[in-house]
Amino acid sequence: MVAMNPPTEQDTRGVRNDIRGLAEPDAEAPKVARIEGGTATFDAADLSPRLVNLELRRLVYGEGVREIRVENPGAKHSIAVGLLARCRITINGSLGYFGATLGDGPEIHITGRVGWSVAENMMSGVVVIDKNAGSLTGAAMRGGDLVVRGHVGARTGIDQKGGTIIIGGNAGSMTGFMMQRGRQIICGDVGPGMGDSMYDGAIYVGGTVAALGVDCVEEELTPDDEELLDRKLGIYRMDRPDTFRKFVCGKQLYNYDNLEPSERKLVL
Amino acid sequence: MCGIAGIIHTDGPGDVGTEMTKMLQSMKHRGPDSAGYALYGEPSELVVMRFKLADPNETSDFDYNERLERNRREVESRLSKIGATVDRVEGESAYAYRATFRYEGELKPLADYVEDIPGCEVLSLGHSLEIVKDLGDAQTVADQYRLDSFRGTHAIGHVRMATESDVDIAGAHPYWAYPFSDVAVVHNGQLTNYHQWRRRLERNGHRFQSECDSEIIAVYLAERLADGTSLETAMKQSLDDLDGVFTYLVVTEDSLGMAKDAMAAKPLVLHEGENLVALASEESAIRAVLPQEIDSYDPYESEVLVWSR
Numbered sequence: 001m002v003a004m005n006p007p008t009e010q011d012t013r014g015v016r017n018d019i020r021g022l023a024e025p026d027a028e029a030p031k032v033a034r035i036e037g038g039t040a041t042f043d044a045a046d047l048s049p050r051l052v053n054l055e056l057r058r059l060v061y062g063e064g065v066r067e068i069r070v071e072n073p074g075a076k077h078s079i080a081v082g083l084l085a086r087c088r089i090t091i092n093g094s095l096g097y098f099g100a101t102l103g104d105g106p107e108i109h110i111t112g113r114v115g116w117s118v119a120e121n122m123m124s125g126v127v128v129i130d131k132n133a134g135s136l137t138g139a140a141m142r143g144g145d146l147v148v149r150g151h152v153g154a155r156t157g158i159d160q161k162g163g164t165i166i167i168g169g170n171a172g173s174m175t176g177f178m179m180q181r182g183r184q185i186i187c188g189d190v191g192p193g194m195g196d197s198m199y200d201g202a203i204y205v206g207g208t209v210a211a212l213g214v215d216c217v218e219e220e221l222t223p224d225d226e227e228l229l230d231r232k233l234g235i236y237r238m239d240r241p242d243t244f245r246k247f248v249c250g251k252q253l254y255n256y257d258n259l260e261p262s263e264r265k266l267v268l
Numbered sequence: 269m270c271g272i273a274g275i276i277h278t279d280g281p282g283d284v285g286t287e288m289t290k291m292l293q294s295m296k297h298r299g300p301d302s303a304g305y306a307l308y309g310e311p312s313e314l315v316v317m318r319f320k321l322a323d324p325n326e327t328s329d330f331d332y333n334e335r336l337e338r339n340r341r342e343v344e345s346r347l348s349k350i351g352a353t354v355d356r357v358e359g360e361s362a363y364a365y366r367a368t369f370r371y372e373g374e375l376k377p378l379a380d381y382v383e384d385i386p387g388c389e390v391l392s393l394g395h396s397l398e399i400v401k402d403l404g405d406a407q408t409v410a411d412q413y414r415l416d417s418f419r420g421t422h423a424i425g426h427v428r429m430a431t432e433s434d435v436d437i438a439g440a441h442p443y444w445a446y447p448f449s450d451v452a453v454v455h456n457g458q459l460t461n462y463h464q465w466r467r468r469l470e471r472n473g474h475r476f477q478s479e480c481d482s483e484i485i486a487v488y489l490a491e492r493l494a495d496g497t498s499l500e501t502a503m504k505q506s507l508d509d510l511d512g513v514f515t516y517l518v519v520t521e522d523s524l525g526m527a528k529d530a531m532a533a534k535p536l537v538l539h540e541g542e543n544l545v546a547l548a549s550e551e552s553a554i555r556a557v558l559p560q561e562i563d564s565y566d567p568y569e570s571e572v573l574v575w576s577r
Contacts, residue, residue: 074552074555074559075552075555077552094561112561113551115535115537134535134537134566135535150565153532153566153568154531154568154569172532173532173568173569192569
């Protein structure tokens with residue numbers, strides 16, 4: 001057991017920091033939610049991100065509530081992170097950076113916009129954003145569906161390892177940079193450097209592509225692809241562009257079987 | 269990391285001093301080292317000059333106060349000598365001052381002549397621009413310089429996490445576009461061809477007050493503007509000329525602009541309202557002045573946008 005450092009004095013804004021600078025290590029859930037028939041609602045306006053997350057955990061794990069509504073999120077960072085249970089959360093407003101990240105199971109609906117790195121490292125579940133998103137949307141995502149109805153910034157699905165990212169609007173530069181598996185469906189236009197250094201997976205684009213990145217090539221759509229596009233866009237009731245183009249890895253940079261000179265000596 | 273913010277009222281003056289403090293204070297976590305403001309008040313016939321004679325982390329030796337007083341009087345006398353009619357010189361803190369004077373001539377010789385005084389740095393010069401920067405968070409600086417009552421049409425601000433140079437006023441943003449009247453810049457990022465550009469600009473006669481890479485953006489734009497290039501064109505040229513990662517904001521007497529590098533590596537959130545445009549590194553800064561739900565988006569790579577008041 002690591003001994004917990006004693007919390008230092010409260011600073012002028014009433015925020016507690018421990019000796020490592022971590023905020024509120026001994027905070028407890030504020031217990032402000034109103035629970036009615038399996039549905040809980042609470043106002044996040046006066047709560048810190050940590051208190052919002054503690055309240056969500058208390059409701060999901062402690063009270064077993066499966067439907068939660070959060071009012072006035074006020075573009076706070078790191079809200080609804082690390083939830084590892086099936087539940088349905090509606091966030092009525094916008095989030096800052098790292099919203100709905102590290103989740104495994106929850107269905108999260110955000111009615112406003114989100115900042116950078118939404119749903120980063122999501123394992124499974126659904127995240128739906130009604131407006132725009134910042135850069136690094138769905139970074140290192142491993143599973144589940146991430147839906148942005150508006151536009152997204154740069155590097156969407158960087159290092160993506162699974163799941164599906166669906167964008168209703170346009171995407172910025174370096175979309176799908178180093179993606180390793182999974183799918184991206186982008187209904188609008190995509191910026192330069194798309195699919196740069198991707199290992200595997202597929203990017204479907206309804207609009208124009210400014211420029212392809214290194215080792216990203218176009219491929220014919222199969223009937224399976226068409227079925228996937230129809231199904232995914234149908235689930236989230238999104239307008240389907242008439243035609244889609246499919247982009248995959250050209251595999252010209254694959255050097256996995258080539259041993260380093262020192263390793264070759266060992267094998268021989 | 270650093271945090272930058274900008275606000276412009278398109279329907280007349282507002283409380284930009286208070287608004288900018290709120291925006292910067294909500295991004296304190298992005299940069300606790302220093303905070304800076306470039307504020308635009310009502311344009312006046314007088315020239316406003318903000319200058320400092322020492323740095324807050326300078327040790328005060330035995331004749332510190334006497335020397336500052338002597339140098340302050342020297343600034344006044346040099347202003348008179350070069351042909352300015354001094355209106356007043358007010359002490360804003362122990363080492364920073366605000367002077368107003370009537371002057372029709374070239375600004376560069378005036379700035380050079382005043383800065384020749386040991387320890388003196390002209391922070392800003394113009395008919396409506398006032399740059400205030402000091403160590404500490406935004407609220408500390410705003411209280412020290414009494415910015416809460418400042419009314420104006422637009423402003424930019426910066427909270428700094430020092431990565432490329434010292435923690436002092438010279439390294440704090442915004443940078444005045446020496447020697448160009450009423451232009452200032454804040455920057456979030458790192459410029460990798462700083463030394464090349466500094467040598468080029470120094471050969472053209474420009475002076476640098478700090479070791480901070482961001483200073484070249486201000487001087488670069490000033491040189492382009494002096495050649496008659498429009499602000500928007502100069503900013504578009506800067507995307508090719510500057511190397512590194514950057515998002516910067518620039519303000520002139522009547523406009524506010526933003527530029528983002530080709531990789532979109534540094535964040536910026538933009539809200540364009542009916543009578544107000546607000547932009548910042550984080551949406552929470554915009555929410556500090558517009559608490560209701562708003563529409564906002566991230567500008568894309570290589571984007572240059574300019575708004576006028």
